[in-house]
Amino acid sequence: MSAAMIKEFRLPDLGEGLTESEILSWKVAVGDTVALNQVIAEVETAKAVVELPSPFAGVVTALHEQPGTVVEVGKPIVSFEVEGDDDGPAAAGQAPVTPKREPNLVGYGAVPEGSGRPARRARTFASPVAGPAAAAPAAPTATEPVxxxxxxxxxxxxxxxxxxxxxxxxxxxxxxxxxxxxxxxxxxxxxxxxxxxxxxxxxxxxxxxxxxxxxxxxxxxxxxxxxxxxxxxxxxxxxPIKGVRKLTAAAMVSSAFTAPHATEFLTIDVTPTMELLSRLKASRTFEGFKLTPLTLVAKALLIALRRQPSLNSRWDEANQEIVQYNYVNLGIAAATPRGLTVPNIKDAHSMSLTELSTALTSLTETARAGKTSPAELSGGTISITNIGVFGIDAGTPILNPGEAAILAMGAVRKMPWEYRDEVALRQVMTLSLSFDHRLVDGEQGSRFLADIGAILADPGMVLAMV
The missing domain is CATH 4.10.320.10 (E3-binding domain)
Structure with a gap:
């Protein structure tokens, strides 16, 4: 019969070299019996909220960190009493169990001395965590401070x-x-x-x-x-500056002071596109699909990229190379309760309009629910931000780090506009394109923006472009 032993589970790196995560909540308590891969905690990285599964089947003997505490990668967070004598994922050199919504946990292991990582920040928490040697304290009363x-x-x-x-x-x-x-x-x-x-x-x-x-x-x-x-x-x-807000701030500062931004604006009559949108919504082919102006702008961008591929590239400073992508992971800036995120649609270049519509709907719903995974936030090649939903006409968007361009689409407004040599009330939109001038010349950026504008002003122009 195997003897029981205590196993520690150390906080793993939840993706791309992240050095810390915050314990949002525990899903188990001391004394609970848990199964392998049962969700034991919800943690927040600088990119996403992740459910952490148990790497062992056994009994929880200690929860080492309080909810609300930011913990360094490699620090013990929970101990289990397990049966058997073989080393589990807590042993050095072995990979931990994969969490939900994230393909792998990398960089797992103890934090080396002198690593320079910041000290753990302890903050007020909602419910205390009992340790193995002490009973759980009573919850504070209304007059008793936490x-x-x-x-x-x-x-x-x-x-x-x-x-x-x-x-x-x-x-x-x-x-x-x-x-x-x-x-x-x-x-x-x-x-x-x-x-x-x-x-x-x-x-x-x-x-x-x-x-x-x-x-x-x-x-x-x-x-x-x-x-x-x-x-x-x-x-x-x-x-406290943490999580998505902390990552976004660092990324925007790095982008603004690393890549030389140039921004161009184009105001166009999108009445034909809005009329097309109405016809598509009424079509049986698109019944059940959520079509929006963003869907058509995204499709126009993907078509224009075929003619101006330099907008879909990045500057590799370390290797002194320009990397041009032969695929498009289309980032969509999303305002969420956790702050600004830019999840991306993988291989958007190969999608039909219905597939793109489905992907956009799923991406938006996931982001608003705060369930976007780190994998969905990584690997973008070019981005769109829809500032029009806030009633804004134009802006100067900052590049998502590692990308050559970002397109901002403004609000669609009815305005007096020159139409067939007369003034008519038309639906007008302003597009704002920011690009990395190291990668994109003014001519390339201008032609790219003009192509998008031409498609939106006259969707039939696609026939002349593809």
Whole structure:
């Protein structure tokens, strides 16, 4: 009979050399029996939210990290009691189990000393995690602050009123509010980061009945004035820079200061395209498909790329080469609850209009649900951003790193327009094309944009282009 043993599961690299991930939630608790590949946690990388499967079948003995904590790759996150004496994925040199929505977990292993990776950031979490040697703590009550976990050697978070020997942590506006209300801050429990006393802490203290009615009335009036002005009670709101926002910021800065951007604009009469769109929607061939102006703009871009392939390339600085793609992974900028992402449609160049419509619909729904995988965010070759959905006519889009061009499509508006030597009310759109001037000359960029415009102004022009 095999003896039981403890196995540790270390956080793997969830794709493309990512160095850390945030534990969003645990799907298991200490003492739970789990099966191989059962989802045990939901983690967020800089690119996507990923469900993490169990690499073992056994009993959970410890959860080493709290939800809300950013963990370095290679750090233990969960321990299991398993039967058998063979080494599992936690052993060095073996690949861990593949998570859902991601083909492989790479870079798995302990973090070497002196790797220069940033220290783990501990933050407030929604529910505590029990360790193997201690019972799970009770959930905090409404009047009991959640204790923020801290690193060894760091100052402990304040869990009660400040002592008289130390000055309570607060901001000048909070100290003024406390003075106006006659509140002694040393008696107030701070619930902000690191025990910081906030306006709400002071008002809650007053509302608890420890002060005269006049002071409580003043506190209520102060809060009402802020609410009436449509402002938050705090003067500032601070949000940690992490996840998609952190990756997007780094990518945009790198792109803006690495690739020499050039942007061109073209305003066109897209009435024929909008009329075509209406006919296609009414056609039995496209029944059940979601067709939008974006679908037709994307198809026009793919056709124009055949004539100007330099727009579908990248600059390889390390090897001093220009890499031209013979396929198109079409990126679509998507605004999601997690921030801006640019998932891409693989091999879009080979798709029919119905296939492209299906792919766009799936991509959009997945992005809005926050389920886009790292694989879907990698490998794009050229991108489209639809700023028209926000009522914007034109802009200067920043290149997605590693791509030569990005097209922004503006809103379709009814405007007076020259049509057959007369002024008529027509549907007009502005296209904005940004390109990497190292890869694309002005002539190539202009011809590419003109080709897209020609197709949208007269869809029949496709016959002369393909």
């Amino acid at each position: 204790i923020e976990p801290v690193e060894t050697g760091a100052p402990a978070a304040r869990t009660g009123p400040a002592s008289a020997a130390e000055r309570p942590r607060s901001t000048p506006p909070v100290r003024k509010l406390a003075k106006d209300l006659g509140v002694e801050l040393t008696a107030v429990t701070g619930t902000g980061a690191g025990g910081l006393i906030t306006r709400d802490d002071v008002r809650n203290f007053v509302g608890g009945g420890d002060l005269p009615a006049a002071a409580r009335a003043l506190a209520g009036a102060e809060g009402a004035v802020g609410a009436a002005r449509g402002m938050a009670t705090e003067r500032e709101t601070r949000t």
